[in-house]
Amino acid sequence: LFSSSSSSSDMPGSDSSSSSLPVTLDSINPKVLKCEYAVRGEIVSIAQRLQDDLKINKDAYPFDEIIYCNIGNPQSLGQQPITFFREVLALCSHTALLDESATHGLFSSDSIDRAWKILDQIPGKATGAYSHSQGIKGLRDAIAAGIEARDGFPADPNDIFMTDGASPGVHMMMQLLISSEKDGILCPIPQYPLYSASIALHGGSLVPYYLDEASGWGLEISELKKQLEDAKSKGITVRALAVINPGNPTGQVLSEENQRDIVDFCKKEGLVLLADEVYQENVYVPDKKFHSFKKVARSMGYGEKDISLVSFQSISKGYYGECGKRGGYMEVTGFTSDVREQIYKVASVNLCSNISGQILASLVMSPPKPGDDSYDSYIAEKEGILSSLATRAKTLEEALNKLEGVTCNRAEGAMYLFPCINLPQKAIAAAEAAKTAPDAFYCKRLLNATGIVVVPGSGFRQVPGTWHFRCTILPQEDKIPAIVNRLTEFHKSFMDEFRD
């Protein structure tokens, strides 16, 4: 049960030594080989095989289902989409509905109004046509208005580049900033592996800065400075600082003071600030609040000429969880016009992001307001989802902290818990014998015993010698007790087996 379909020997015709096909592992781009993305890595491949087995024989394992806690994919675990968003999207996608009298009985009046408003901003009301390469102007207007309402500072629709999720935006910026392995990007450790994967694919160097687990995954400026100097001593020119706030996998929400220090650090060192803010709606603790880096920089008096800031947003997270619709944007500020033209050129190569994602991104940033027909139902759905996520985060955090040798910082935000496991030496030795990282060994044992899929901490990088795993807080509330019981029982048996 430990092998995985991801290893090349399992895949038909993939054994490069016997293949007569033109492409082999030796002939493809080595940057692709170097790239890793643990969120959908080996352990998920194993889980999918177990799931296939269960379809054939439901009694094959000591559990009756696989529970995927490896990926922040809310709707795959039962979260419902926001009604208003889907009503508007449906009407925009099939405009004939707007001519039907029955529609007024099926859709709220403000959904119909918003659909007309959006369609009026699309040439020929053609949602099947390519749009402007930065996205439909009217939708960028709505997003800019939403940013202004959030921050209290102006936002320019022409700074918005709409993307198929935040991922392509991150790739675009890595493509722009990285010319060789001598170009470095400061990334948090632990980090969401889109960053390490994209840096590898673009041939750059990841310059780590370690978040401090003991202080709730705090980001120390002294650590940034130390890592920057260390990179310079190795001949690496650091081009940008990536910050994920709220954090993935660590869940911390930065204090406004810490953000001000980060902005000053980037300005002083001439670094582009890549602000990944896809979890901006996911804050669960009363003592923390999301502040965009755009707002912090502007409130410090820093404008277009003071700091280069790229802010990423997505429709995949928050309370909307529209991962599969692939929507989002990057707000690009503080670049010269000639560089902006290069960013536009790269965006234009992909023609445009998908229109459904664009429509949803505009709705996320400009949702129903008090007094709108849909407002009461919208806010009830939103608050219901966010309060449930907060409850699930707390329940799982408390359960993890009761496990022998496990400590887990609270999830202040985002969608994950990232507990630290103090693994006995016997377990570490067994992992080495199985030729796998100790936390991956634990996660595979957990999967095979309970059907629960989590991602080893090694997939996010971590302080050497520490071991973690990442578990989402996404299974619906009625599933959480069973997850806690299965996890608790497994952990006790694991520790009984390997306790030193």
Ligand SMILES: Cc1ncc(COP(=O)(O)O)c(CN[C@@H]2CONC2=O)c1O
């Ligand atoms: C911090 C962060 N940035 C960007 C993304 C990319 O999202 P989209 O491309 O969908 O907008 C994710 C997705 N979260 C991944 C996917 O699910 N679990 C994760 O850790 C993320 O967690």
